[in-house]
Each structure stands twice: as C-alpha cells, then as structure tokens.
Amino acid sequence: MLRIIIGLVLTAVAAALAGRRLWYLYRLARTGQPAPERIEAVRAHPARDAGTQATEVFGQRKLLQWTVPGVAHFLTFWGFIILLLTIIEAYGDLFSKTFAIPGIGHWAWVGFIEDLFAVGVLVGIITFAVIRLRADPEREGRRSRFFGSHTGAAWLVLFLIFLVIATLLISRGAQINTGDFPYAHGAFASQIVGHWLAPAGLAANKVLETAFILAQLAVILGFGVFVTYSKHLHIALAPVNVLFSRRPNGLGALQPMRSGGKVLDFEEADPDSDIFGRGKIEDFTWKGMLDMATCTECGRCQSQCPAWATGKPLSPKMLILDLRDHALATAPYLLAGSDEAREKLPEAVKAEAARPLVGDQAANGVIDPDVLWSCTNCGACVQECPVDIEHIDHISDMRRHQVLIESAFPTEASSMLKNLENKGDPWGMGEARRMEWADGLGFEVPVVDGPIGDDVEYLFWVGCAGALEDRARKTTRAVAELLHTAGVSFAVLGPAETCTGDPARRMGNEFVYSMLAQQNIETLNEAGARKIVASCPHCFNTLANEYPQLGGNYEVMHHTQLLARLVSEGKLTPVTPIEEKITYHDPCFLGRHNRVFTAPREIMEQVPGVRAQEMHRCKERGFCCGAGGARMWMEERIGKRINTERIDEALGTGPDTISTGCPYCLVMLGDAVSAKKASGEASATLEVVDVAQLLARSVRSPATAGTPAPGPAGPDGPAGAGQPGPDKAG
Ligand code: SF4
Ligand code: SF4
Known part of the structure; x- marks a missing residue:
C-alpha cells in the first residue's frame, strides 16, 4: 500500500507542477497575435500534415541529415516511445507485483524490444556526451555549435536520461530474481543486470525491486517536470511546431505583412491600431512564440550561418533564445490583466517590458541592430533547424518595423x-x-x-x-x-x-x-x-x-x-x-x-x-x-x-x-x-x-568560340575590351 501511495503522490505533485507551467506557457503564447492562416493550412491539408509528422517527427528526417547526432537522437527518441511500455509496467507493478500489460505483457519480443531500446538510449546519450565534450564551447569558442546554449541544463538532462535507464534496468533485473518479471526470455539487458544482482539474495532483490521501481517513477516524473522548465520542452512542442510550420518549409517566399491575423492593406492600414512588422514581443504571433519555446539550442543553425561563420554578431540560435528569454522575462507584464496589476509588478519586470525589441547596447535593446542587419536571408538556418523554426520570417518582420515605423536601417541602403x-x-x-x-x-x-x-x-x-x-x-x-x-x-x-x-x-x-x-x-x-x-x-x-x-x-x-x-x-x-x-x-x-x-x-x-x-x-x-x-x-x-x-x-x-x-x-x-x-x-x-x-x-563551334562579340557600355561606362560576348574572353 505504501508504494502505491508514494507512487500516486509523486505523480500528483509532478502533474501539478508540470501542468501549472504548461498552462502559464499556453497563456503566454495566447498573448501573441493570431495566426489563423496556420490553423486553416492544417485543416486544409490533414493528409499532407500527417505525412510531415511521419517523416519529420517520427522519421527524424532533418535530424538524420547529421548522421552521428541524428542516429543518436533517433535512438533516444524511439527509445522513449518504446519505453512508455515500461512506464505502464512500473505503474502496474505498484498495484500488482506480477503485473503484465494485458494481451502482450508476456510476449518475449516485447521484453526484447524494451531492452534493445533501453540500450539504444544509453548509446544515444553516450554519443551526445562525446559530441558535447568534443564541441565544448569553453574550448572551441564561436566554432562550437553549442556556444551560447545552456550547456549545464543539457548535461543535467543527459544525466536524468541515464538515471531513467539505470533505474529501469536495475528494477527489471531485481524482478527477474524475485520471479515477478513478466518476460521469460528476450529481455537480454535486464537478464545481465539480474545476473549481477542475484548474489545479493531474494530478500535484497525484493527491496531493490520496490525501491528502483519507485526511483524510476520519481526520475521520470522529475524529468517530466524539468522538461517544462527547460529547453527540453521541445520534446512536447516539436511535433506541434512542425505541424503549424509553413509547408514545405520557411524558405522561398516571405510571408505578407499581417496585423491581427489579416494581411495588411497599406491603403487602409492605421498606424495607431495596426501592427507593422514586429516592434515588441507581443507583436509576434503565437506561432512565433511557439518557435521561441521549441528551440532545442542544438546550434545547427548557428553552425551553418554565414554571418556567424565570418565573425558577425548574428547567430540565428541566439536571436531566437534572446527573444525567448525576453518573452519569458516579460511574461508577468503581458499576463497582468490591468494597468493597476502591471504597476504592482517588480521593477525588474517593468524594466524588461520597457526594453526596445531592436536597439543597440546603449538603448538596452533585445536584438542589436548589427544582429538584425547581418542576415543575408540565405536560409541555411531554416534548412538545418530540426524543429522547423522560421528565422527569416522573424528577422524580416523585425526589419519591417524598423524600416516602416522607426525609419532605422543602414543608411547606405537608402539610395x-x-x-x-x-x-x-x-x-x-x-x-x-x-x-x-x-x-x-x-x-x-x-x-x-x-x-x-x-x-x-x-x-x-x-x-x-x-x-x-x-x-x-x-x-x-x-x-x-x-x-x-x-x-x-x-x-x-x-x-x-x-x-x-x-x-x-x-x-x-x-x-x-x-x-x-x-x-x-x-x-x-x-x-x-x-x-x-x-x-x-x-x-x-x-x-x-x-x-x-x-x-x-x-x-x-x-x-x-x-x-x-x-x-x-x-x-x-x-x-x-x-x-x-x-x-x-x-x-x-x-x-x-x-x-x-x-x-x-x-x-x-x-x-x-x-x-x-x-x-x-x-x-x-x-x-x-x-x-x-x-x-x-x-x-x-x-x-x-x-x-x-x-x-x-x-x-x-x-x-x-x-x-x-x-x-x-x-x-x-x-x-x-x-x-x-x-x-x-x-x-x-x-x-x-x-x-x-x-x-x-x-x-559555339570551335572556330567562333574565341571571337568576342561587340557589346554595349555598362552602367559605369564602357565595359572593356570585347565585352560582353558569352565567351570566357568576353
Ligand atoms: S538566413 Fe540569416 S540568420 Fe539564417 S543562416 Fe542565413 S544569414 Fe544566418
Ligand atoms: S533554432 Fe533550430 S537549429 Fe537553431 S538551435 Fe534552435 S532548434 Fe537548433
């Protein structure tokens, strides 16, 4: 009975903490502008979007563009899906020590698959650890794709995942020794651990079984709560963000300017009530805010950005993270229901809300103008992003506000x-x-x-x-x-x-x-x-x-x-x-x-x-x-x-x-x-x-290939000898 109470209390506390956080984030996203076109697109193309979920989310297509980290992520992702079975088994074990999933709970291949993916997850996190050590931003500086990411949280998550697998295998190994394990064959890794634990005797294995099932649940629930407060929220948000992203992707066309969910008509637009681009964090749509919350901080975009590679201050990753940090820090202000409630907020929150979205260091801007204007719209970031974040759209929308409302842009472009x-x-x-x-x-x-x-x-x-x-x-x-x-x-x-x-x-x-x-x-x-x-x-x-x-x-x-x-x-x-x-x-x-x-x-x-x-x-x-x-x-x-x-x-x-x-x-x-x-x-x-x-x-035939054609003068005057025939000399 005690283990049931502990298990259920842990679950209730974790659900309350995670649910509170998710509700808060949902309300924050709702402060963004509407984006009805995203919902309409999903409604209009359900089959296409199901296909996208299959390839992008379950097939991990974009992640697999980078073979080693892609395979490691594939193993971890599918490991967690398969290991949902073991979570069901752990909860079932709280109530009955001989619990097995109805229908399939004694099939040897289920035990084998569970163990296979448990080992796969271990291989995945070891690979991630090696990748992170090799690309340590402390040592590699700007060359590391993790430069500017929250690396401490990433290491903590790797450790938590390790604990999930370790507690799982120990509890299953002990179950084998106590006779409570549902699978007679197939669970090869659990059997190895059971073999190691067998010398401790039956009584000790009974204690280990109960302790590690509870520990496993505690780790999983703790992990679940931590996820909602960290970049690993992408586990839940990535499929949603992919679902509402532009198809086929955020490349090609720029989107029309929209205000209040409608395409802006310049002839009828009202500068007092309409939104021209993005001048404040709440000018972003809920999809924009979803982009910010979904970033995994993987740095793939940063590693491919030509601006970043040539020493400019623009990193597409850090641009998204800066917007996210600002949105979260401004959230109490955005969620306060009245001016009176806003007045009562801490000074730090009010100061954050007062920051200009784009401004240099002196103006305490969230995004530096040098960051905003360094972008070449090359699309490498959008191409690489595994969760379909639309960097170019956000950059263009901020530029639109700077040009149309603030008249602030590099002066040399004015001519x-x-x-x-x-x-x-x-x-x-x-x-x-x-x-x-x-x-x-x-x-x-x-x-x-x-x-x-x-x-x-x-x-x-x-x-x-x-x-x-x-x-x-x-x-x-x-x-x-x-x-x-x-x-x-x-x-x-x-x-x-x-x-x-x-x-x-x-x-x-x-x-x-x-x-x-x-x-x-x-x-x-x-x-x-x-x-x-x-x-x-x-x-x-x-x-x-x-x-x-x-x-x-x-x-x-x-x-x-x-x-x-x-x-x-x-x-x-x-x-x-x-x-x-x-x-x-x-x-x-x-x-x-x-x-x-x-x-x-x-x-x-x-x-x-x-x-x-x-x-x-x-x-x-x-x-x-x-x-x-x-x-x-x-x-x-x-x-x-x-x-x-x-x-x-x-x-x-x-x-x-x-x-x-x-x-x-x-x-x-x-x-x-x-x-x-x-x-x-x-x-x-x-x-x-x-x-x-x-x-x-x-x-051209060899006889004429080298003959330059006569040509016109260029914009700067005569264009030089023999120009501009399509031959190499011309
Ligand atoms: S589109 Fe802009 S931000 Fe993205 S990679 Fe190219 S230069 Fe960098
Ligand atoms: S924007 Fe995309 S590619 Fe860049 S760090 Fe975030 S998740 Fe990774």
Missing part, C-alpha cells in the same frame, strides 16, 4: 530604396537603358508591346542586374544567344520591366515592394504572360513564390532549368571542349530556397572537357556569397567578408573557373576574386562566370 521608388532599379539607371544588353547581338530580341503572341513561348525576365550590370549582362546575352540557337521563341519586357521588389522586401520595405510588385503583375497580366524564364534567382523566387500572394500566377523557371532541358532534348549541343577544373557555387535563392541543384550541374556535365569539383559546402549546405537579404546594398563592416570566405573555400579546390547561376553571386564572388588576384592569392586567369556563359562558349 537603393530611393532608386527603386523613382527609377525602378536599385542603381537608378532608369528604363531607357534596360535594352542596352542586347546591343550587338546577331539577332533581334523581341520586346513585348501589347499582348504576347501565341508564337512566343517564353517571356525572358531579364532582371535589373541582368539588364544593367556589366558582369550580369554577359549572362543575359549568353541566355538570349542560347535560346535563339535552340530555336526557342522568347520576348522581353524591355523598358516595361521594373525591379521585382525583392531588395526592398528583404530590407523590410514592404510598401515599396508591393508598389513594384503590383506594377509588374499588371504589366505581366496585360501582356498575358504565362511562362517566364528568369536569369536571376532572386527574381525567380519573387515571381514564382511571392507574386501569387498578390494575384500574379505564372509558370516560372530559372534559365539553368530551361537550358538543361534544351541540352537533354538535343536542341543545344555543347561541342567545344572547355578543359578546365570548375567549381560550382550554389546561389542560395536558387538552391536552398528553390531546390534547383541539379540543372546547373547537368549543364556542366554535358560540356566536354569540364572537370567539376564540388566545394565542401555545396547544395543544401552551400555557403552564401553575402549579397542576399539586401546585404548587396549594405556595407559589411564587421568580421571577415562573406564573399572572401566563400572564395577562400573555392580556391581550396584549385579551380580554373568558378561558375554560378546568379548575378548577385557573380558580382560578389567576382569582387572577391579581383581582391585575391590583386594580393597574388589567385591566378590572374581565374574567372567567375555563369553556367550559361560556359554553355554558350561550348555550344
């Missing part, structure tokens, strides 16, 4: 925003120069004037860089030449094309973005555009993923996808060998954000003579060039330059040429290569080119 508003391109060169890239081509490029005819298959979206920036113009010319050679009918918008608005949106200026986007959608719809090929991944992403939010629905592809298809269909045949070692740099908005990894590689494979050499960080783990997230128009004052870091990695492959598929990358990597050439660290012949340029060079 880009003004140029977009007044001239429709980031450089302020204007529509009149948008067709200069086509000067000197040996064929006419049709410019849309009215509805697109049935004889035109593709609208070629040139993009601002493709039309106006010297190096990117070479890609544009190469793509046009290749389409022409393949007999693909295409047309361009020419002066009617304006910036997609991507740089403004990624800066946080949703107002300028929507103005430009609406203008483009109107132009495209009037022209009747359906199939669009874009040469800039940022344009590609905006046209394909973001314009549908405003009613612009088109079939969009990147030029590498179309060119790869034309090669495979035999409409383009690379003939001229390019005897070079080439390393391909994945543009973030082409690769990670839109999962176009194979098309550029397929093109390179078809070019005779090319020896492709992957960089260590490639495909899903590709490393940013530093230009995304509107960083192209901001100074990079802190740490090592991201483009230099990338080029250092590229140089490690000993390349003759570096290829890519994005005008931003072309410029950023080209600048870094120029600096390396100047310092003698790179060969004078090393070049950065678009994959389309390589293909165009090879598609």
